[in-house]
Amino acid sequence: MRRFELVARRKLDFNACAAVPSPAEDEVLVQVKACTICGRSDLTYYHYLGERDHCGKGCFGHEIAGTVVEVGRQVGRGWLGERVFIRTPRTTGYAEYAAAREVALGRLPAAIPFEQGAILQLLPLAINATRGVRLGDRVLIVGQGPVGLMALQVARLRGASHIIVADLDDWRLKRSTALGADDTIKAPAADLAAWADVVAEIDVAIDAVGTPSTLNSCVNLVRHHGLVVMLGTHHVDTRVTVDLVQWEHKGLRVHSSAEATDEERRAAMRQAQRLVDAGRIRLPDMLTHVMPLEELPKAIAKLSESSVLDPEKGPARYPGPPPETLKVAICP
Template sequence: MKAVFVEEAYKVVVKEVEQPKLAANEVLIKVKVTGICGSDIHTYKGLHLFRKPPVIIGHEIAGEVVQIGEAVTQFRVGDRVTVEPQTGCGVCEQCLTGNVNYCGRRGAPGINGWYGTMAEYFAAPEQTVFKLPHGMSYDQGVLVEPFAVGVHAVRKADIQLGDKVAILGAGPIGLLTLAAAKAAGATTVLVTDVIDYALEGATNMGATHTMNIMNKQDWTSEAKELVGGEFDKVLVAVGVPGIVDNAISLLGKGGRCVTIAMFHGTQTFDIVNLQQGEKEIIGCMTYTREDTIAAIHLIAAGAVKEDVIITHKLPYDEAARGFQMVDKKEDSSLKVLVEF
């Protein structure tokens, strides 16, 4: 089968590889569409913490079941599905309490021999596979995984009805987090970025305010003035230097900051501001099964405008162009899908 590799930093190639052999508990999926994620770009640059080239890339997927293992009971050939692309050991306290994302032996596509999704076929354990509701397109289905990231972040933030929320970063994860925050009841949502077309996407997704912070020295004060006060919750969807301190500056007393982005290097912040205002910083790592199920239901209910998020669809043999497009922010790209 054909598969897309990040061969080395900044080099994407298509190779012929063996089709995955199914274990008894696995489902074989014919990939229809798979997405290029921001974390895939970290791999593309050679910066990912654990997914290193050469690797079959990808973890966002929608497709059709074409074969099932002998122990599989919940799926049949022809089912339209997506995948929550993570596994746990199944026996530790974290797995048994539903927090597979905490498991010390957590598995994911692109590590420990599990092929990534950017291939003609993808094998996944039955417990990670979810049927797409009737009427949900493959394009919507491929957004379930990144939207689950936003859903999980909103849960960690404990966004309540009427909350005033700031989302820092208007890439696909930031925009999907915006959709989740609106669904949770946030009434005022400011989205910041340095790219105007991304902020236009935020407006189209329902942001009440946007701000281009390029070359702004005191943009946090301006942001608070724009919305008439401090924020209850701030969600950080971009990992640039100083962004956590910016988030804390935006918060009112008792406010909560949730970090979603993949960070490299050290973040510093004003500990006095954090402590005296009893503010909180909470880390956020992928999602749980509960988040994935909620993401499916919310997408089915129309919470996500996929035509805003998905800006490009390319055939698999043009995947290299897609990675460059996302990395360089070319052609007003947000979410780029690769089709098989």
């Protein structure tokens, strides 16, 4: 099969005759129809492999949609032939076939194209990130990339009364408005305090970027006894300084979007499946490009035009996110 593999920092190896993965007893083999590029994990692995330990431990190419063509002995045969989206695979999706555990599978309705279906990998994350949103809450989401847009949709479904989003890019903020944001703020995270009149009485503040500034802005703007959510992964600046006196004074709660156990993964996938089956998640607004597998290096280069790939204290090569770009689907 054809496959790309990340073999060194900023080095992709293309193999036209790679071995097809063999699924373990609790796994399935999926014929990959689309794999969207993760603008945080995939790009950080690409740019920092060998420089940060965690970059060699994740799966490069993990947002997959495809068709199940083989199942392990412990997997129900009802999965054979099913169109699926995958939460986290065992092998890369930048290939014609990938292996994944059964717990990571969701059924993809026929009405959803594979290119859009791969984006659903973000839905369980958004479900976990917004689990503390209660009916009537005022919610702030900093960052309107794909995962921020997914969190916006789920927060609305959970009953948030008012959702404010912040980003550096006007084009992304227009997408946010189309997906249900009540207010939009165009400003760097460090300048959000200037919008205090708009962001008053925030019950839940979600960092959907993963930088020191975005996390600390959420802490600064959320109300006393409010909730701060770490949704964006701190892959680049892995050590973040926070004012613990401020946290203690405000009595803040905090959680991340990760699932720590298989039971938590199953619960998030069950909720995700119900929302997908009910047609409650809008995906077309989040997909901006579709490219063949051979153009993965070109797609990586396009998405790399992003300020969040540089450490925050150093010089940024780019002023913000890549222009008019959200999800890029790679199709083998």
